[in-house]
Amino acid sequence: MKRKITIHDVAKKAELSVSTVSLIMNNKPNVNEETRRKVLEIIRQLGYHPLRSARGLASQSSGNIGFILTEDHFSQAEPFYTKIFLGTEFEARNHNFYILLTTVGWTLKDQSQVPRFLLEHNVDGVIIAGKIGSSWVEYIQEQNLPLILIDYELARHRVSTIGMDNRTGINLVVEHFRTGGHSKIGFIGGDIRHPSIAERFASYRDTLASAGMPINSRWISVGEANTSLDDGYEAAKRIFSLGGERPTAIACANDAMALGCMKFLKEAGIAIPGDVAVSGFDNIEAGLHVEPRLTTVNVHREEMGGIAVRRLVEMIKDHSSVITKTLTPVELIVRDSCGVKESVSD
Amino acid sequence: MKRKITIHDVAKKAELSVSTVSLIMNNKPNVNEETRRKVLEIIRQLGYHPLRSARGLASQSSGNIGFILTEDHFSQAEPFYTKIFLGTEFEARNHNFYILLTTVGWTLKDQSQVPRFLLEHNVDGVIIAGKIGSSWVEYIQEQNLPLILIDYELARHRVSTIGMDNRTGINLVVEHFRTGGHSKIGFIGGDIRHPSIAERFASYRDTLASAGMPINSRWISVGEANTSLDDGYEAAKRIFSLGGERPTAIACANDAMALGCMKFLKEAGIAIPGDVAVSGFDNIEAGLHVEPRLTTVNVHREEMGGIAVRRLVEMIKDHSSVITKTLTPVELIVRDSCGVKESVSD
């Protein structure tokens, strides 16, 4: 049984002390270049690799990043947050970190709910994706752990965030409708308490206002409990059950609700985009498969995860606690549900 | 600055030695019940939690499970393997393990390709999902690491696997077509070298044969390089470009290819299911959004991941190296693309 190769084996073969080898393993300065080269070569020959748990114990670091998602976000059919998670996994490799994933309840009620990776000091920093109770943010900050929020923010907390350019996204949509000849544009928002949704709604209003277009509250539905397909369906039903003038276009705050909206319109015999144009936000897979294909706003989900990891690794390494807010860009994707051809010029 | 609570703090407060506390932490026998209770209570009071890396170093175990995916499986648009991965994440929590994910190339070419978690002994076992080069299996087995394959197997290697009941799945599809009045049933297989696809193809032939139905090689396409939507499209084009009698139903070996097949048929002006019925396999999200909605076979992806973790944890804890092959059940999901209503009786 061949024993595992340790740092001592390397030191012995190099006729040096373990501390020198350790310095080299960790790319520390103050090492003779020749020595470094020699040791590196011996390490290669021996196939030496330091044991993660030994490094962890000695250096009080785990090499892991915790990723926290609320249970309902995790179990969503549409893998919006899953994509973000995979983006973190991918980027983490470039920094020699691994991601530990866990789901939690909405708020931190008692100690038994705390993820094991926090209790066992098995992560060096934490990423939280999506809307979550502030108690979690507070708990993690009390542990002095670097923290990043993705697609969420808490006004009353100093915490770095990665978001997306919601305002520009909806602005592009509404402008696209407007230049395509629409003047009666509605909005389906779902749960307006989510910061991203609120921004999208605000941008809808601002864009209409600055274009001098009418805002009709009967074309707007933002009071749903959530932002699911069913919420979109119900919202559309609400808007189109009202008498009076109807909108000719509906900007939905996400693709799921846009799909629900389309479902209702189809059932009601309202033609898309003939009678009513529809747009979404997020660019989920399903939007490609519906008939007509959904016009939407693309969000770079994997990249958001990647950026979060890069920022977090910075925070871990530099011990810097500068608060940053990063916005990732979005772009309009014109497909068939909006009935407006993309103009050649801008 | 309040120091971290260690096992010594617990021992001191309990007026016992650390070894006794350790025994209790690890649920070992030969401890006085009263002592155990007392210590447990003190642990609770102190809010003590052992440091993962310290346990790891002392016990030569990491508390992690490695999950390996080939790069192309990872980056697939349709999250088939992602679902399996999330299933492992979920189940791992029940066993106090975390999952470390990594992607690798098709074959293990040189040492620098080996995932860091293997080199650093940072996993206690490994799960591989999907088709992969045998060199990886060999490497991991050389390390004496417990290993499970999901949705793949290697005839020449002794390794435990988790699969799905491919034969029953296709059997249900073909029988459904047959009892619905179809007698000319084709098959689109894509990359027949994948064991799951091969089983589905075999089941297609067997079912037709035992029903005494004709097998027409011109209704079959199994020579594609892959199993993507495009492969399905090309396969359908091939089949329907041939002269002579055409099939009235096509069983596709997965949903992606079924979608591609439908795309071709639509473009060719062939009605679904009026002229040709289509079925898939896997039950991916997109099948719900196409028009007509896709009849398919449901596969319990998350559960496959969960079962893999349970088996692997057994292997880790018992040091048992019994080889098992587990099949998860599947079920037919009748929707609109097959034009056959589900019969009330069986």
Place this chain on the structure above:
DNA sequence: TTGAAAGCGCTAACAT
């Protein structure tokens, strides 16, 4: 049933 003590393999002060 409990305790003493020797590591596990590495990092990081401190010394040279």
Place this chain on the structure above:
DNA sequence: ATGTTAGCGCTTTCAA
């Protein structure tokens, strides 16, 4: 620039 050494916090023989 390199070496010595004391831990990091836990598990695990072995002894009592």
